Amino acid sequence: MWPSRTRTETVTCLACGIECPRDEAREYDKHGDRWDRADKTFEHLCKSCHRELCHHPRAELEDLLVELEAGERDRDAFLASYLSAVEERYGTLEEES
Structure with a gap:
């Protein structure tokens, strides 16, 4: 039923x-x-x-978080490595004028 x-x-x-x-x-x-x-x-x-929520696409985000050991490292160390990896892969994060 x-x-x-x-x-x-x-x-x-x-x-x-x-x-x-x-x-x-x-x-x-x-x-x-x-x-x-x-x-x-x-x-x-x-x-x-x-x-x-941010509704922008998240392509590659999950893989990047796993690669950088999110949740398994010290917060400050993780954030530093995350910012470095994002800038290396996608360039600096700057606001458009």
Whole structure:
């Protein structure tokens, strides 16, 4: 038998921790590919936290974080290596006038 359409699934926002109805949340895929749904489970963000996200493409970000041992190194050492790697690969980060 099919589940009731009126049943509301509750999810927890991964950013702020509040619980909200699934239909009031946004799916989050840490790999940046929420359209490829095969064999995936998604985390969720409440609408407020989703609005605050940067929605620019994240190509190569996960690989770079793994390569630089994010979460396994001292914060200051990680940030220094991250900034160095980004500038080496993509140039300096300067605002356009």
